Amino acid sequence: xxxxxxxVGKLWATIICLVACILIxxxxxxxxxxxxxxxxxxxxxxxxxxxxxxxxxxxTTFFALFLLTKITQPMQKLISAAEAISKGEYSTRLSIVTSxxxxxxxxxxxxxxxxxxxxxxxxxxxxxxxxxxxxxxxDAVITIxxxxxxxxxxPPAQKLIPKWKDIGWDLEQTEDLEGxxxxxxxxxxxxLFERMLEERTDVSSDVHVKQGVWSVHMAPLYAENxxxxxxxxxxxxxxQVKLEKMRQDFVANVSHEIRTPLxxxxxxxxxxxxxxxxxxxxxxELIQVIHDESLxxxxxxxxxxxxxxxxxxxTDIQRSRLDVNELLERVHRKFSVxxxxxxxxxxxxxxxxxxxxxxxxxxxxxxxLTNLLDNAFRHTPEGKAIRIVAERIGEGHASELQIRIEDxxxxxxxxxxxxxxxxxxxxxxxxxxxxxxxxGLGLAIVKNIVESHSGSIRVASQLGEGTxxxxxxxxxxxxx
Numbered sequence: 001x002x003x004x005x006x007x008v009g010k011l012w013a014t015i016i017c018l019v020a021c022i023l024i025x026x027x028x029x030x031x032x033x034x035x036x037x038x039x040x041x042x043x044x045x046x047x048x049x050x051x052x053x054x055x056x057x058x059x060t061t062f063f064a065l066f067l068l069t070k071i072t073q074p075m076q077k078l079i080s081a082a083e084a085i086s087k088g089e090y091s092t093r094l095s096i097v098t099s100x101x102x103x104x105x106x107x108x109x110x111x112x113x114x115x116x117x118x119x120x121x122x123x124x125x126x127x128x129x130x131x132x133x134x135x136x137x138x139d140a141v142i143t144i145x146x147x148x149x150x151x152x153x154x155p156p157a158q159k160l161i162p163k164w165k166d167i168g169w170d171l172e173q174t175e176d177l178e179g180x181x182x183x184x185x186x187x188x189x190x191x192l193f194e195r196m197l198e199e200r201t202d203v204s205s206d207v208h209v210k211q212g213v214w215s216v217h218m219a220p221l222y223a224e225n226x227x228x229x230x231x232x233x234x235x236x237x238x239x240q241v242k243l244e245k246m247r248q249d250f251v252a253n254v255s256h257e258i259r260t261p262l263x264x265x266x267x268x269x270x271x272x273x274x275x276x277x278x279x280x281x282x283x284x285e286l287i288q289v290i291h292d293e294s295l296x297x298x299x300x301x302x303x304x305x306x307x308x309x310x311x312x313x314x315t316d317i318q319r320s321r322l323d324v325n326e327l328l329e330r331v332h333r334k335f336s337v338x339x340x341x342x343x344x345x346x347x348x349x350x351x352x353x354x355x356x357x358x359x360x361x362x363x364x365x366x367x368x369l370t371n372l373l374d375n376a377f378r379h380t381p382e383g384k385a386i387r388i389v390a391e392r393i394g395e396g397h398a399s400e401l402q403i404r405i406e407d408x409x410x411x412x413x414x415x416x417x418x419x420x421x422x423x424x425x426x427x428x429x430x431x432x433x434x435x436x437x438x439x440g441l442g443l444a445i446v447k448n449i450v451e452s453h454s455g456s457i458r459v460a461s462q463l464g465e466g467t468x469x470x471x472x473x474x475x476x477x478x479x480x
Contacts, residue, residue, distance in 0.1 A: 090117035140234040261293035319359040343382035351391035379409035412461040
């Protein structure tokens with residue numbers, strides 16, 4: 001700080017000017033008087049006057065230096081400390097130890113700096129704690145100001161917002177913004193945000209975006225009694241909604257599948273009790289229907305239990321070295337009689353000589369082939385063909401066995417293909433040939449068995465031309 005602009009400098013300059021003015025006035029009026037009336041001692045008086053002026057100037061200078069030491073320098077330290085704190089150096093303290101007002105001011109400043117440092121540290125800790133919580137949350141969190149601009153997001157929200165912006169919903173909202181970094185609340189949340197502002201309370205809703213479903217809870221942020229923004233928490237509940245729908249469909253399908261045989265068994269048993277059978281042959285026919293329906297319901301319950309165990313990871317796989325060629329020949333022989341009765345050609349096409357799996361469950365794979373061939377026979381009309389094609393693909397550790405079941409049946413509509421492996425799903429009941437329908441669980445069981453062997457199954461079909469189920473199984477056991 002410049003000395004002449006300080007308080008002491010100004011005070012010293014004022015005193016000097018005042019003393020100088022007094023001396024000039026005295027020189028103008030007093031010195032001529034001294035020369036006139038004290039001619040003999042005028043020199044001594046002038047020297048005395050000069051000494052008095054020098055002493056006066058010296059005393060004012062000493063007084064200025066004293067004030068500089070006691071006031072200006074502590075004030076400069078205080079100003080420097082305040083500037084340091086304003087730059088974020090909150091550990092700055094003053095070492096002024098006096099009992100006057102400046103000392104009290106220094107102590108007050110140090111106490112204020114300590115309190116400020118503690119508050120800033122606590123705020124930083126809270127901020128870091130909040131940031132850690134937001135970062136660790138799997139839900140998306142978006143903070144919005146009262147004008148609808150996004151001011152804070154956590155990592156899941158940072159990934160979500162660009163995906164929603166790709167839809168093109170936010171183009172109209174961002175045109176009127178001043179800077180490119182400012183973003184408005186996404187359009188799927190706009191109606192909920194406006195409802196929150198209107199009701200001035202927490203609001204919740206499920207938002208459907210593309211193929212996903214999001215549960216959104218939005219709470220207002222208050223500044224005194226005014227809403228200054230909102231915090232929205234978004235949770236992806238797509239899988240939950242899907243599972244809930246599957247559960248509802250599963251209950252409905254199971255109820256439907258069980259109700260049919262139960263109704264028939266009840267109806268035919270009541271007919272027997274009422275004596276409606278006129279002959280032993282009719283009684284035998286009714287009893288046979290009841291027996292068939294009970295077997296059908298038993299198969300349904302067994303398939304449900306097997307599927308539940310598989311999906312729970314309790315599949316009992318008895319792995320051993322398996323010659324798939326022998327298995328396919330046995331299955332071919334088993335269905336040969338059915339093929340002759342149905343007038344359908346059953347062909348086994350062996351395209352590779354080495355068809356051996358190092359670790360597989362023969363019974364489970366036979367169940368897979370039986371289910372697929374049973375479906376193929378039920379969906380293939382008389383005079384057509386069904387082919388079993390087996391070959392080895394690749395070499396070494398990456399080699400796989402591919403088994404294809406190809407039929408020339410009615411085919412599956414393209415919109416139904418993604419759902420054929422779901423429980424109880426039946427694309428077109430008109431395609432079922434014959435009266436014996438399955439339980440609707442066969443393909444779901446097939447998929448679980450194949451995946452338990454670290455394999456994969458795919459389906460390709462053209463409506464009216466036929467269907468191909470392709471199974472790929474690794475030759476060597478998956479070490480993972």
